[in-house]
Each structure stands twice: as C-alpha cells, then as structure tokens.
Amino acid sequence: MSTVRLLQAMSLTKRFHGLQAIDDVSFELWQGEMLGLIGPNGAGKTTLVSLISGTLEADGGSLFFEGKPIDHLAPYERAHLGIGRTFQVTKPFPRLTVLENVAVGALFGFGGGVRDLKEAREQARALLEFTGLAHRADQQGDQLGGPDRKRLELAKALALRPKLLLLDEVMAGLNPSEIDEVVTVVKKIRDSGTSILVIEHVMRAIRSLSDRIIVLHHGEMLAEGEPNTILADPRVIDAYLGKRRA
Amino acid sequence: MLLAQILLNGVLLGGLYGLMALGMALVWGVLNIVNLAHGAFVMLGGYCVYFAFAGLGIDPFAALPIAFVAMFALGYVLQRYALNLIVRSAQLNTLLITFGLDVVLTYLAQLAFTADFRTINPSYAGANVTIFELTLPLLRFAAFIAALIFAALLWVMLQRTRLGRAIRATAQNLTAARLYGVDPARLYALTFGLGVGIAGAAGGLYGMVSQVTPYIGATLTAKSFVITIMGGLENPFGIVLAGIVIGVIEALASIYIGPTFTDVISFGLLVLILILRPARSMRTA
Amino acid sequence: MLRWVVPLVCVIALAALPLTGDDVLIQYGIDALLFATLAQAWNILGGFTGYVSFGNSSFYGLGTYGTAIAMAQLHWPFGVGLALGALLAVACAVLFGIPILRLRGHYFAIATLGLSATLAAIIANLDISGKNIGLILPLTRADNAFYEEALLLLIAATATVAWIAKSRFGTALLAIREDEDAALVMGINTTRYKIAALALSAFFTSIAGGIHAYWITFVDPAGAFDLTLNVRMVIMAMFGGPGTVFGPLVGAFVLSTVYDVLASSISTAAALLFGLVIVLAVIFMPRGLWDLAGGFRRDGARYFLQNIRAHRL
Numbered sequence: 001m002s003t004v005r006l007l008q009a010m011s012l013t014k015r016f017h018g019l020q021a022i023d024d025v026s027f028e029l030w031q032g033e034m035l036g037l038i039g040p041n042g043a044g045k046t047t048l049v050s051l052i053s054g055t056l057e058a059d060g061g062s063l064f065f066e067g068k069p070i071d072h073l074a075p076y077e078r079a080h081l082g083i084g085r086t087f088q089v090t091k092p093f094p095r096l097t098v099l100e101n102v103a104v105g106a107l108f109g110f111g112g113g114v115r116d117l118k119e120a121r122e123q124a125r126a127l128l129e130f131t132g133l134a135h136r137a138d139q140q141g142d143q144l145g146g147p148d149r150k151r152l153e154l155a156k157a158l159a160l161r162p163k164l165l166l167l168d169e170v171m172a173g174l175n176p177s178e179i180d181e182v183v184t185v186v187k188k189i190r191d192s193g194t195s196i197l198v199i200e201h202v203m204r205a206i207r208s209l210s211d212r213i214i215v216l217h218h219g220e221m222l223a224e225g226e227p228n229t230i231l232a233d234p235r236v237i238d239a240y241l242g243k244r245r246a
Numbered sequence: 247m248l249l250a251q252i253l254l255n256g257v258l259l260g261g262l263y264g265l266m267a268l269g270m271a272l273v274w275g276v277l278n279i280v281n282l283a284h285g286a287f288v289m290l291g292g293y294c295v296y297f298a299f300a301g302l303g304i305d306p307f308a309a310l311p312i313a314f315v316a317m318f319a320l321g322y323v324l325q326r327y328a329l330n331l332i333v334r335s336a337q338l339n340t341l342l343i344t345f346g347l348d349v350v351l352t353y354l355a356q357l358a359f360t361a362d363f364r365t366i367n368p369s370y371a372g373a374n375v376t377i378f379e380l381t382l383p384l385l386r387f388a389a390f391i392a393a394l395i396f397a398a399l400l401w402v403m404l405q406r407t408r409l410g411r412a413i414r415a416t417a418q419n420l421t422a423a424r425l426y427g428v429d430p431a432r433l434y435a436l437t438f439g440l441g442v443g444i445a446g447a448a449g450g451l452y453g454m455v456s457q458v459t460p461y462i463g464a465t466l467t468a469k470s471f472v473i474t475i476m477g478g479l480e481n482p483f484g485i486v487l488a489g490i491v492i493g494v495i496e497a498l499a500s501i502y503i504g505p506t507f508t509d510v511i512s513f514g515l516l517v518l519i520l521i522l523r524p525a526r527s528m529r530t531a
Numbered sequence: 532m533l534r535w536v537v538p539l540v541c542v543i544a545l546a547a548l549p550l551t552g553d554d555v556l557i558q559y560g561i562d563a564l565l566f567a568t569l570a571q572a573w574n575i576l577g578g579f580t581g582y583v584s585f586g587n588s589s590f591y592g593l594g595t596y597g598t599a600i601a602m603a604q605l606h607w608p609f610g611v612g613l614a615l616g617a618l619l620a621v622a623c624a625v626l627f628g629i630p631i632l633r634l635r636g637h638y639f640a641i642a643t644l645g646l647s648a649t650l651a652a653i654i655a656n657l658d659i660s661g662k663n664i665g666l667i668l669p670l671t672r673a674d675n676a677f678y679e680e681a682l683l684l685l686i687a688a689t690a691t692v693a694w695i696a697k698s699r700f701g702t703a704l705l706a707i708r709e710d711e712d713a714a715l716v717m718g719i720n721t722t723r724y725k726i727a728a729l730a731l732s733a734f735f736t737s738i739a740g741g742i743h744a745y746w747i748t749f750v751d752p753a754g755a756f757d758l759t760l761n762v763r764m765v766i767m768a769m770f771g772g773p774g775t776v777f778g779p780l781v782g783a784f785v786l787s788t789v790y791d792v793l794a795s796s797i798s799t800a801a802a803l804l805f806g807l808v809i810v811l812a813v814i815f816m817p818r819g820l821w822d823l824a825g826g827f828r829r830d831g832a833r834y835f836l837q838n839i840r841a842h843r844l
Contacts, residue, residue, distance in 0.1 A: 087713070091710050104714070104719075109717070109718050156717065330844045332843070334842045337637060346807070349806030350803055350810070354803065357803075468644065510651075516645050
C-alpha cells in the first residue's frame with residue numbers, strides 16, 4: 001500500500017434545506033488504492049462524490065488533494081488537477097457522437113487537456129476500444145442503451161486522464177456477466193496507476209475490488225476497514241436491512 | 247404631491263400587477279413555460295370587460311368573471327392543442343412559440359378593435375374618499391381589493407382543492423403525478439387556462455385604471471417577468487408583494503424621474519437582483 | 532473541396548448583385564445581409580451554447596451609436612467609428628457577461644432583456660448621443676459600397692462560425708449546450724467560454740449596427756435598441772438551424788423574403804401570418820430548416836411526426 005495520501009476529507013458537512021446530507025465525514029484515500037464506498041440508499045454517497053468533484057460546495061470541513069486544499073476550486077479546475085467522476089444517472093452529451101463525447105474529456109482534462117482535435121479523437125478512440133464501445137463511435141449519445149451509457153460514462157471520465165477516479169454506481173442495472181466485465185476493466189484501470197473511489201451496491205463486486213471500504217449511513221461515517229470485516233459488521237448489516245427486531 | 251399619496255397610488259396599482267404576475271408565475275412554475283404572450287392575454291381580458299361594459303352595460307366588476315372564463319377557455323384550447331405539442335422541447339422553443347402567439351394575438355386585436363384607446367369608465371369612476379388628507383380613488387381601491395380577492399381565491403384553490411393538489415403535484419414531479427392518475431394533457435391545459443384566465447381578469451382590472459390598446463401586452467409581459475422573478479417563482483405572497491413594490495417604484499419614479507423611466511427602473515432592479523442575489527436554482531455555477 | 536463550391540458560387544452571385552442596378556433589390560439586399568449577420572452572430576452564443584440572448588439588440592445599439600457619435604460628433608472616419616462601436620459592445624458583453632452568464636436558461640434570457648431597455652434610457656439622456664432626438668450622420672456614397680461591406684461582414688461572421696464548428700473552442704460551447712454540469716466536471720471553464728462567445732457575438736452584431744447607422748444616416752434610441760430586432764434575429768437563427776454554419780443564413784434569407792412578400796401583398800395580415808409561421812415552425816420543425824432539409828431527405832413526411840412525438844407531453 002502506498003504511503004502517499006492522495007485525497008483527504010476532514011469533517012465535511014453539507015445541508016440541503018434542513019436535511020443534513022453529509023455530517024462530519026472524514027476519511028483518507030491513498031495513492032494507488034481502490035476505496036469502496038457503500039451505504040444504504042440516501043446515505044449521501046453521491047453527495048459525497050459531488051463534494052469531491054466540486055459539483056457541490058461543502059458547508060463545512062475541508063478537502064485536500066495531493067496535500068493541497070481544493071475546497072474553493074471549481075469542478076473544471078479539479079478536473080485539471082486529475083479528479084474525474086462518473087454520474088450515477090448518466091449524463092452523456094445527447095447530440096454529440098459517442099466519440100465526440102469522450103473526446104471532450106481528452107480536450108479539457110488533466111492539465112487542461114490537449115489542444116489538437118485529431119489527437120483528442122485518437123485518445124478517445126483508444127478509450128472506446130478499452131471500454132468496448134468502439135462499434136458505437138458514431139452513434140449519438142442519447143441513442144445508447146443502459147449498459148452502453150454506463151460504459152460511456154466510464155470512457156468519458158477516463159479521457160480526463162485522472163489520478164483519482166470517482167465511480168458512482170457504474171454497475172447498476174447490469175447483468176452478472178456485464179458486472180464481471182466492468183470489474184475487470186476497473187481493475188485494469190487501477191493497475192495502470194489510477195486511484196479509485198468506487199460506490200457500489202453490488203456487494204460481490206465491492207468485495208473483490210476494494211482494498212478498503214468506508215460505510216456511510218444518514219450522512220455519517222459508520223465504519224471503515226477491510227472488506228471482509230466491514231461486510232460482516234452487524235452495524236453495517238443493520239444499516240442496510242433496518243434494525244433487526246429483537 | 248404628498249409622498250404618502252404617491253405610495254398609496256403605487257400600492258393600489260401594484261396589487262393589480264401582482265395578480266397579473268401570478269398568472270404568469272403559475273404557468274411558469276407548473277408547466278415551465280415562460281409565456282411571452284402573457285401581456286396579450288391581459289390585453290384581451292381588458293377588451294372583454296370593456297365590451298361587456300360599453301356594449302352590454304354590465305358592471306365591470308361583474309364582467310370580470312366573464313373575462314376570466316373567456317380567457318380560460320382560450321388558454322385551455324391553446325395549451326391542449328398547440329402548446330402541449332412542444333412541452334418537452336428546448337426551453338427556447340416555448341419562448342419562441344409564445345412570441346409567435348403574441349404577434350398573432352396582437353395583430354388580431356388590432357384588426358378587430360383598432361388602435362383606439364379604450365377606458366372602462368363606470369359611473370362611479372371619479373368617486374373619491376378622503377382619509378387623513380389622502381385621496382383614495384374608489385375605483386382603484388375596488389380594483390385593488392378585487393385583485394387581492396382573486397389572488398386569495400387562487401391560493402385557496404391551489405392549497406385546498408383536489409385540482410389544486412394535482413397541479414402542485416404535477417409541478418413537482420410529472421412522472422409521479424401521472425402514476426397517481428393525473429391526466430397530464432388535461433391538467434396542463436387546465437393550468438394554462440387558469441394562468442391565462444387570471445391574466446384576463448387582471449386585464450379587466452387594468453382597463454379600469456388605465457387604457458387598453460392592442461399594444462399594451464409587451465410592457466405588461468415584461469413587468470410580469472420582473473415581478474415573478476423578484477417575488478420568487480414558488481412564492482405567491484412574494485409575487486403579490488413584489489407587484490406592490492413595483493407599483494410603488496413606478497409611482498415614485500414617475501413623479502421624481504419621469505414617466506418614461508418606469509420600465510427601465512423595473513428592469514434595472516431585475517438585472518441587479520439577478521446579478522447580486524440569484525437563487526441557487528437560477529445559477530449554473 | 533466540393534462542399535465549398537455552392538457557397539462560393541453564392542458569394543460570387545451575391546457580390547455581383549449590385550451590377551443589376553436595381554436600387555430596390557440592392558436595398559433589400561443590404562437589409563437581408565445585415566439581418567443574416569445578426570442571426571449568425573446570435574448563433575455563436577445562442578446556437579452553440581444554448582444561451583438565448585435578448586441582449587444582442589444592446590450590442591447592435593452600441594455599434595450604431597459608437598459609429599454615429601464618432602462620425603457625427605467627433606468627425607472621425609467610418610472605420611474608426613465602427614471600431615469604437617465594436618469596442619463599446621465587446622466591453623459591455625464582457626462586463627455584463629461575467630455576472631449574468633452564471634445564470635441558467637430563462638434567467639439569463641430575461642437578464643439580457645433588461646440590458647437593452649436600460650442602455651436605451653441611458654443613451655436617451657446623454658448630450659453626446661443627441662438624447663432622444665438622435666444623431667444625423669454625414670450623407671455619403673452609393674448603396675453599392677454598403678452592400679459589399681455588408682456582404683463582407685456576413686462572410687467574416689460565417690467564416691468565424693465555420694471555424695468555431697470545427698475547433699476546440701466550439702466543442703466546449705457544444706458541451707455547455709448539451710449538458711453544462713457534465714461539461715464542468717470534464718474540465719471546461721464554462722463561464723470563460725460563454726463570455727468569449729458573447730463577446731464574439733457582440734463584435735459582429737455591433738459592426739452590423741455601425742454599417743446600418745451610416746447607411747441610413749440617422750440614429751435614435753428607439754430604433755437602435757429596438758428589441759423586436761433581437762427577437763427577429765433569434766427567430767431567423769432558430770428557424771434556419773441553430774448551431775449550424777449555414778442554418779442562420781438560410782433562416783434569415785427565407786424569413787426576410789417571406790416577410791417582405793407578405794408585407795407587400797397582404798400588408799396588415801403580414802405580421803399575423805409571420806406569427807403563425809413561427810408557431811407552426813416551432814411545432815413541426817423545432818430544429819430549424821437545416822435539420823429539416825436533412826431529416827426530410829432521410830425520413831420524408833415522417834420527420835414532422837417524429838418531431839411532435841419527441842417533444843409532446
């Protein structure tokens with residue numbers, strides 16, 4: 001395990017109109033690791049990812065990336081630093097082609113991206129191959145079916161050449177063989193040096209992917225630790241199933 | 247003129263403005279349609295009441311429901327058979343189509359009614375009451391009260407009736423509302439009809455305190471925009487209040503700066519508000 | 532290579548139009564060319580980023596008055612006047628754009644609406660701009676010169692849009708239009724790109740205003756900051772095809788012709804029919820003529836039904 005702290009969250013809080021969505025959440029993500037983030041629906045997982053990507057601004061606490069504070073950086077600045085995310089509800093650019101969708105990431109990603117359109121397209125094409133979308137390169141973004149949309153989200157985020165990749169339920173709605181495919185791809189991404197924060201409900205995927213897991217419940221950190229310990233923790237099971245009747 | 251008198255005049259006019267803006271806000275908030283033809287419907291409502299009064303001798307206040315119903319019917323048909331067809335299109339398209347509608351309605355009005363200025367002048371038009379050295383024109387006061395009553399009725403309808411609940415549900419989540427048995431086509435048509443009916447009633451009131459020509463629509467649409475944004479889309483009380491504020495500002499500006507500036511001031515205010523304190527829902531970043 | 536043959540032929544034909552000596556045609560031509568430029572300039576922001584500006588009439592007015600003040604009050608040459616107008620317009624675009632471009636959709640449109648009214652009122656009160664009476668510019672050369680200048684401007688504007696469509700800049704604009712939140716997390720500084728687009732839009736719009744001012748040799752606040760101008764340029768761009776290179780041109784020329792033909796034959800009803808055309812166009816061809824041309828070739832009459840089905844409640 002690396003000893004370089006890539007991401008550090010300290011006492012993050014976020015309110016929405018009276019609902020405390022994130023309540024005093026602190027954790028660390030080490031370089032090269034795959035950190036799983038689980039929790040029942042409504043726990044605040046996507047909110048947390050949005051706080052990290054800059055889509056939302058925290059009400060309190062602080063965020064550090066590679067040791068530097070990023071709290072007041074806009075989402076695009078965080079992309080330039082190397083933070084990439086997928087959206088749980090996929091957000092393809094509807095009337096751009098799949099290739100163009102991914103090329104956007106290459107054009108504006110890490111360090112400001114590349115300037116040359118041709119180079120961006122080549123990078124995009126390579127990523128489409130990697131995620132299995134090459135045959136859909138010329139289709140419009142809004143014409144893809146469910147699993148392909150998820151693949152596109154992933155390809156777009158990868159086009160940013162991120163140091164930290166935030167995956168928000170990329171496996172939702174996939175059948176078991178598609179899930180296995182995605183797990184393989186995600187592992188390859190991690191092996192190439194990208195650190196990953198992965199939100200999932202698919203337990204066996206989380207178990208096989210994660211080096212560590214943190215658990216969110218009602219916006220608070222419930223537990224963190226090794227996958228097998230966490231997934232057997234009665235508090236975690238209770239959170240998912242509701243309180244067991246005595 | 248006494249400052250208090252100016253303020254009073256402004257408040258009385260502002261009540262009408264608030265009602266007018268409520269009509270636009272209803273359509274905007276529920277259907278996400280910014281109705282550029284809103285002022286044209288106000289204008290048509292004004293003509294309705296004018297002709298009911300001048301042609302049939304009906305008291306203008308009694309004619310208000312007629313204007314409401316007539317405009318409601320018009321709005322219902324328009325939404326049901328034209329606007330419903332573009333509801334899921336880009337927002338700009340609703341702006342464009344209502345603009346086209348505005349052009350059509352304005353010119354139809356010009357053809358039918360000529361460009362003559364019309365005023366609704368019932369026998370009690372000039373009556374005043376003096377309170378504390380302030381002159382309270384009775385007609386304007388009655389119009390103000392009528393506007394508040396209409397606004398209150400709208401609010402009660404939205405909060406307490408089944409239809410009102412259906413409308414509010416649709417505003418929040420069309421898909422969910424559908425699952426509860428709301429027929430979106432009819433509901434949208436009803437809502438638009440309602441918004442336009444209110445515009446018509448406000449138009450009738452407007453005709454009592456000012457003049458009606460086929461061309462008053464554009465300024466009134468703009469004014470309704472400003473008031474709706476100032477008041478807040480989801481906030482009917484805020485809108486009526488904002489209407490009153492605009493009325494007061496107009497009255498003040500009219501006396502101290504000059505009548506040509508009234509529009510500029512409302513717009514200037516609007517721009518300032520949008521720059522300095524836009525609600526989060528209005529911003530992208 | 533072949534793609535450029537048709538536009539090239541059109542340009543040559545248009546440039547040769549004054550040779551016909553038909554004054555009415557030339558005047559119609561100048562008007563149509565200027566309008567086409569306005570539509571194309573609007574297209575830069577509106578068509579590519581999806582931000583509907585009702586403030587372009589402000590830039591037009593600033594271009595008009597910049598040129599008028601320079602020539603009538605300061606006795607500077609035409610070129611300098613145009614430059615002054617452009618400078619004012621671009622400065623206004625950037626200054627105003629910074630706070631306003633943070634707003635979403637409708638709110639941005641409405642904020643820009645306020646700009647014209649406010650500017651008109653300010654101009655109507657300054658001595659240097661001739662207050663409400665306006666200014667008179669030096670009378671000059673034949674219409675032919677204005678015609679060719681207007682054509683040149685349109686070519687410049689269209690060339691710019693053509694470049695945008697194929698550039699990294701343009702990709703950013705399109706991403707903003709398609710999904711601004713996604714564009715943000717993908718590294719696009721959306722505000723900066725929107726301001727740049729608005730500034731470009733303001734530039735071309737103001738030059739068109741300047742040419743128009745010198746052509747008709749008279750400016751006044753109501754005419755310079757006329758909001759209906761803005762609505763017309765929006766409709767022309769939308770009718771023709773927003774976000775395309777040639778759409779706004781086609782839209783502008785078609786609608787100008789339609790309007791003139793209607794006005795000369797049916798006069799009062801012309802505006803009425805114009806309004807109806809708009810309503811029907813939004814229902815049946817919401818993506819403009821350009822898209823219609825392609826779609827009709829592919830799917831025939833079903834194109835219209837598809838549009839309705841995709842956008843109806």
